[in-house]
Amino acid sequence: MKFEYKIDFNWRRNVSETFTINREETFQSPTAIYQGPADMTSKHTNLKWVLVHTGNDIAYGLAYVAGDLLRREHKILWIDGEDDVEKNVKKIKKFSPAYICYGPLSTEFLQALKLAKAIKKVLPLVNNVFGGHHVKAIPEELKNEEAIDYLVWGPVYGSIDKIIESPPNELIEGAPTLPANMQPALRDYYKQIPRMGFRERKYIMSHFGCVYNCSFCCTQVTRKAFGAKVYKEFWLNRRPIENMIEEAKLFLEFDTKEVSFEDDDVLYGTHKGADGTEWLEEFKEAWKKEIDLPMYANVTPQTVVRSTDKALRVLAELADTV
Ligand code: SF4
Structure with missing residues (x-):
């Protein structure tokens, strides 16, 4: 079209x-x-x-x-x-x-x-x-x-x-950049907007796109404007785990009770032959070791049925609520 x-x-x-x-x-x-x-x-x-x-x-x-x-x-x-x-x-x-x-x-x-x-x-x-x-x-x-x-x-x-x-x-x-170049500055935000700093549930994302393409959603506008190849390269590429852990360490300073893993589908790329399962396992290990706050994650039926068994096991260990 x-x-x-x-x-x-x-x-x-x-x-x-x-x-x-x-x-x-x-x-x-x-x-x-x-x-x-x-x-x-x-x-x-x-x-x-x-x-x-x-x-x-x-x-x-x-x-x-x-x-x-x-x-x-x-x-x-x-x-x-x-x-x-x-x-x-x-x-x-x-x-x-x-x-x-x-x-x-x-x-x-x-x-x-x-x-x-x-x-x-x-x-x-x-x-x-x-x-x-x-x-x-x-x-x-x-x-x-x-x-x-x-x-x-x-x-x-x-x-x-x-x-x-x-x-x-x-x-x-604006133009896209790789997720490794993207890091939020949240310390000043949490301090200067205290109702967000002391919000019980904080957010974190590993990438900034969505694998789906609902017609009513801004995802569709972005994907169409930049093209599917560019969208995949920049919006669906995951951030370095160390950058996410650095960001999450702030949660431990600001009275956080749970963290919402706000990727639209955390199981994206965890089917057989893709590298998402390894990424998820590595992230889970780092999260449990460094942060270990309860986590809430979004998935969809389409990825649940296609994910590797290992990815589902890792997700069960990582997230309290899916
Ligand atoms: S699943 Fe959600 S984020 Fe993804 S395209 Fe549909 S409405 Fe947008």
Whole structure:
């Protein structure tokens, strides 16, 4: 099936001698949008960025944005988007950031937009940057929101310098990077958003894709835009176990009672002939030795019936609830 994705890169831009670009891109699946992995080098450092937590779940995606910002030596501050708007505006004003990043789910979008509008009234020069799955799903609709300065489509990687170098009202494209380069920065998040730091159930993921392709899900948009081959290489590749254990050590400092292994299907790649069983066994050994918190894992009937017996035994030893 042919997939077309049209993006006007210059919405609301005043065309002048300074800004003369006026082009429209048409992306066609499977790989037209993919121009190689993200450039992980940094041209800019030491700018201030606010990250806005929304909702009642761990802002796991934004924690990776925080990780990339800190790796690039920027300064960050987390605020809780559910707090009183005036209180947040005061906090942001005191920190005086150049950029404020939001990654709301669709259900949290209006709350995030309310804060973005309130901030614009007090700090008109601050730049509101929206990313995440809601932006990925409907970028065209969001272009008309006056309070949004930048929309980031796709992964954060490769997008930070582009945001800094682009004039406002720009749609910025991120690019994938291998999971070994991706690490969330959760310590500041848990400290500055205490209701998340002391949340009894924390999240962890070994990769960031889903093996399925439900038509209503953002997975389908990503897979179509980048192509199945690229999706498999970057989104379905598992993280190094040592990076996951390093991340999980924080759970022991922040009053965690159980951990949700949030991969959409933990048994992905554990059928005969694939390498997922070995990965799962190695992860289980490291988890039991270093962390040993009760674990909750997602699987699907399709993988349960195809998994090796060994993978099922290992999963039973790893997870208390499946
Ligand atoms: S199984 Fe869940 S995450 Fe995977 S494509 Fe379907 S809805 Fe999306």
